[in-house]
Amino acid sequence: MEEQQSLWEFMVQQSDKLWSQTFAHIGLTCISLLVAVLFGLPLGIWIAQRRKAAWFVLGFAGILQTIPSIALLGFMIPLLGIGALPAITALFLYALLPIIRNTYTGINGVDPAITESARGMGMSKWQILFSIELPLAMPVILAGIRTATVVNVGVATLAAYIAAGGLGEFIFGGIALNNSNMILAGAIPSALLAVIFDFLLSLVQKLNVKRLRKVSVFLPIILVTLSSFYLTPLSQNEILGGFTPEFMGREDGYLGLRSKYQLNIPTVVISDAVMYKAAFEKKIDVISGYSTDGRLKAYNLVTLEDDKKIFPPYNAAPLIREDVLERYPELQHALDLLAGKINDSVMTELNYKVDYLKQSPEKVALDFLLSKDLYKKPTDGNKGVVRLGSKIFAEQYILVNMYKLLIEGNTELKVQTRTGLGGTKICFDALTNNEIDMYPEYTGTGLLVILKPTRTKLNEISGDREKVFDYVKSEFSRKYRLNWLRPIGFNNAYALMMRRTQAQSLNIKNISDLKNYSSNENHQH
Amino acid sequence: MMVVAENISKTFNDIKAVDDISFEVKEENTMVLLGTSGCGKTTTLKMLNRLIEASSGKISINGQDIFERRPELLRRTIGYVSQSNGLFPHYTVAENIAVVPKLLKWRSEKIQKRSDELLHQLKLPAAEYGSKYPGELSGGQQQRVALARALISNPPVLLMDEPFGALDPITRTDVRREFLELPELKKKTILMVTHDVQEAFELGDQISLMDQGKIVQSGTAQELLFKPANDFVRKFLGHQKFLLELNAIKIREIWNDLPEVSVPENADLTDSQSLWEAMEQLSDNARDTVTVTDRNSGSVKTISFSLLHQGYNKLKKSR
Numbered sequence: 001m002e003e004q005q006s007l008w009e010f011m012v013q014q015s016d017k018l019w020s021q022t023f024a025h026i027g028l029t030c031i032s033l034l035v036a037v038l039f040g041l042p043l044g045i046w047i048a049q050r051r052k053a054a055w056f057v058l059g060f061a062g063i064l065q066t067i068p069s070i071a072l073l074g075f076m077i078p079l080l081g082i083g084a085l086p087a088i089t090a091l092f093l094y095a096l097l098p099i100i101r102n103t104y105t106g107i108n109g110v111d112p113a114i115t116e117s118a119r120g121m122g123m124s125k126w127q128i129l130f131s132i133e134l135p136l137a138m139p140v141i142l143a144g145i146r147t148a149t150v151v152n153v154g155v156a157t158l159a160a161y162i163a164a165g166g167l168g169e170f171i172f173g174g175i176a177l178n179n180s181n182m183i184l185a186g187a188i189p190s191a192l193l194a195v196i197f198d199f200l201l202s203l204v205q206k207l208n209v210k211r212l213r214k215v216s217v218f219l220p221i222i223l224v225t226l227s228s229f230y231l232t233p234l235s236q237n238e239i240l241g242g243f244t245p246e247f248m249g250r251e252d253g254y255l256g257l258r259s260k261y262q263l264n265i266p267t268v269v270i271s272d273a274v275m276y277k278a279a280f281e282k283k284i285d286v287i288s289g290y291s292t293d294g295r296l297k298a299y300n301l302v303t304l305e306d307d308k309k310i311f312p313p314y315n316a317a318p319l320i321r322e323d324v325l326e327r328y329p330e331l332q333h334a335l336d337l338l339a340g341k342i343n344d345s346v347m348t349e350l351n352y353k354v355d356y357l358k359q360s361p362e363k364v365a366l367d368f369l370l371s372k373d374l375y376k377k378p379t380d381g382n383k384g385v386v387r388l389g390s391k392i393f394a395e396q397y398i399l400v401n402m403y404k405l406l407i408e409g410n411t412e413l414k415v416q417t418r419t420g421l422g423g424t425k426i427c428f429d430a431l432t433n434n435e436i437d438m439y440p441e442y443t444g445t446g447l448l449v450i451l452k453p454t455r456t457k458l459n460e461i462s463g464d465r466e467k468v469f470d471y472v473k474s475e476f477s478r479k480y481r482l483n484w485l486r487p488i489g490f491n492n493a494y495a496l497m498m499r500r501t502q503a504q505s506l507n508i509k510n511i512s513d514l515k516n517y518s519s520n521e522n523h524q525h
Numbered sequence: 526m527m528v529v530a531e532n533i534s535k536t537f538n539d540i541k542a543v544d545d546i547s548f549e550v551k552e553e554n555t556m557v558l559l560g561t562s563g564c565g566k567t568t569t570l571k572m573l574n575r576l577i578e579a580s581s582g583k584i585s586i587n588g589q590d591i592f593e594r595r596p597e598l599l600r601r602t603i604g605y606v607s608q609s610n611g612l613f614p615h616y617t618v619a620e621n622i623a624v625v626p627k628l629l630k631w632r633s634e635k636i637q638k639r640s641d642e643l644l645h646q647l648k649l650p651a652a653e654y655g656s657k658y659p660g661e662l663s664g665g666q667q668q669r670v671a672l673a674r675a676l677i678s679n680p681p682v683l684l685m686d687e688p689f690g691a692l693d694p695i696t697r698t699d700v701r702r703e704f705l706e707l708p709e710l711k712k713k714t715i716l717m718v719t720h721d722v723q724e725a726f727e728l729g730d731q732i733s734l735m736d737q738g739k740i741v742q743s744g745t746a747q748e749l750l751f752k753p754a755n756d757f758v759r760k761f762l763g764h765q766k767f768l769l770e771l772n773a774i775k776i777r778e779i780w781n782d783l784p785e786v787s788v789p790e791n792a793d794l795t796d797s798q799s800l801w802e803a804m805e806q807l808s809d810n811a812r813d814t815v816t817v818t819d820r821n822s823g824s825v826k827t828i829s830f831s832l833l834h835q836g837y838n839k840l841k842k843s844r
Contacts, residue, residue: 111611113608113610113611114612114613114614116576117605117612117671118611119576119600120576120600120605120611121628121675122596122597122598122599122600122601122602123597124597127628132613136614136615
């Protein structure tokens with residue numbers, strides 16, 4: 001049924017969330033912009049007269065700009081944790097360069113004959129700045145603010161990764177859940193925001209200098225008002241959940257926690273990349289991790305038992321195009337070499353080596369194959385090329401590297417890897433659009449994200465790993481001409497996790513314990 | 526209001542832009558600093574309102590040491606017209622003119638009255654031009670607004686840095702003529718920088734020819750022409766010498782050699798005009814003779830090419 005829901009129906013149904021995300025988005029953009037203007041404008045003015053300082057400041061701001069936005073957010077976590085502060089800081093740093101540079105350029109672009117005649121008539125330095133240089137530089141400065149605004153509306157979507165809210169919650173949730181309506185419900189408003197802000201600022205830019213003086217008084221007031229839309233969603237006392245956008249929208253995730261466990265704790269949306277660390281640093285208490293994640297070990301977290309069995313099995317197995325398998329039947333043998341070889345604890349250990357010990361996935365894959373005596377030297381054949389894809393986390397990188405070594409050692413084929421393809425939707429689309437030939441997928445994901453069977457079918461099979469595998473295998477073959485090869489062995493299912501110390505002190509062992517604890521807490525309030 | 530500079534120098538990174546020069550501009554006189562680019566004439570001018578601080582030397586205006594005053598306050602009392610007019614493009618004509626009076630905290634009625642008066646003199650009626658922006662004016666009009674801006678607060682001293690430099694030759698001649706006729710300017714002590722010899726000769730009561738940071742010769746146009754101090758002066762004026770001489774010599778100076786007209790009529794020229802102007806009249810109207818009047822006595826004489834030539838030669842020999 002869900003597939004037939006129109007975008008409009010989705011937006012109406014989710015209008016509460018949509019509004020709060022939109023306001024959070026506007027707030028994030030405006031606060032960071034305001035701070036960037038307050039900081040960048042005086043700095044740009046200051047360096048306008050100082051060549052050396054200008055070189056240094058512009059260079060530094062330029063370097064900041066080249067850091068990928070998601071990486072910049074990542075750098076913020078150890079410094080500022082998660083939530084609004086690091087998000088605003090990162091957005092502020094992004095907005096800085098266009099504002100400083102355009103202020104600098106604008107002021108230096110004022111005809112020196114004009115400033116000299118101003119001096120010659122006896123105007124002071126400040127009078128020249130405020131009456132001559134700033135008004136004449138204003139169109140250029142405003143162009144910089146415009147650039148910064150549009151950039152910030154875009155980058156602010158990434159704030160969802162570190163629990164700062166905004167329209168990114170829908171966008172990334174939608175990508176993870178293969179839900180186009182959800183993606184569009186986030187993407188369209190954020191694109192509209194960019195267009196509207198840009199348009200409004202273009203109006204300001206077109207005003208003549210006279211009116212601009214009046215408007216420039218109101219502009220900060222408007223910015224502050226818009227900024228106040230944004231209220232920090234983090235609460236202090238209760239147990240706080242930090243869940244990935246994908247988990248938030250899934251029946252076998254947050255929705256299931258609410259319907260089957262009646263678990264009702266305050267939550268923030270956060271990226272998988274920073275979630276574990278945030279839990280470790282006590283920024284959040286309960287997270288939606290994966291049971292084989294290496295960071296489980298690294299950050300001393302425990303998984304809570306899923307006593308009502310809402311999380312279906314997630315057995316990893318290679319998912320491959322049938323036409324590729326027909327063309328190169330020897331692939332099956334090479335890929336099956338890994339079948340049944342890795343259990344949960346081995347996978348956790350391998351992930352730990354990559355995520356925490358910072359070993360490269362290539363090395364971890366090679367070491368493992370060597371220890372199991374599965375490694376063979378590459379044949380350097382040139383029979384053809386197989387394109388391997390992976391999602392954007394360590395386990396997939398390790399598996400893809402193992403498959404690369406196995407294919408190149410056991411067949412005459414060459415391997416091209418395209419790692420880091422984001423979420424399930426991106427990998428799956430790449431596979432069906434013939435951009436990659438195979439990637440490692442999880443049976444639960446195939447079932448719930450791609451196939452989306454009816455509730456009765458789901459209830460019938462979801463508790464049993466064999467049944468899920470058989471169903472997924474036959475349906476994928478029928479619908480998409482994709483083949484699930486034999487599972488690798490481990491089950492990387494969803495699991496709720498807490499800090500070991502906190503779980504022990506509150507005596508929480510399973511999800512029902514957590515539910516009981518949180519409803520008692522709520523009751524007291 | 527006398528401007529006196531004594532032994533002033535300016536050094537930029539060990540290079541002497543202005544090298545120990547002294548000069549004096551008498552009240553209500555115009556002194557022109559003439560020279561090629563890089564000779565130090567603009568630097569000299571800007572030291573007078575401290576846009577450039579002199580490295581050494583003394584400057585006084587009407588006996589008062591300029592270094593004793595705050596630069597901003599000093600500048601508000603000296604009119605300044607910068608190169609390429611320097612009007613504020615985001616200010617209207619009226620606002621541009623009001624800059625200095627506002628700094629001096631004049632009442633707005635006073636500003637209004639004075640700028641109307643000035644704009645009227647400069648043939649830019651305030652009603653029509655007051656609310657225009659500089660970009661909407663022609664080059665010549667812009668230059669007149671720049672002049673009005675420098676004159677509005679009635680400064681006794683006026684500094685002009687290549688004031689006609691941005692204008693095309695024709696507009697330039699027109700604006701210069703207006704400049705000469707403007708009553709406001711007759712009462713000013715003016716220092717002006719130019720590289721245009723003709724302009725210098727036309728406008729300067731006193732001309733200081735500069736080279737490599739020094740004043741090579743200072744004097745009236747005729748002094749420079751007929752008693753050049755050295756080869757540099759001779760060469761500098763050389764290629765336009767004949768024109769300059771004819772411009773510098775007034776008809777009055779050859780008056781005695783001209784024949785009187787028997788029947789007085791309305792004369793074409795006056796005796797205070799130059800030989801050059803007489804030649805222009807002769808050639809423009811394709812006439813053999815034109816008439817000249819002596820304003821004082823009212824007598825009228827005729828002048829022709831040959832008479833003009835004789836007078837010129839005689840004058841040259843006598844110098």
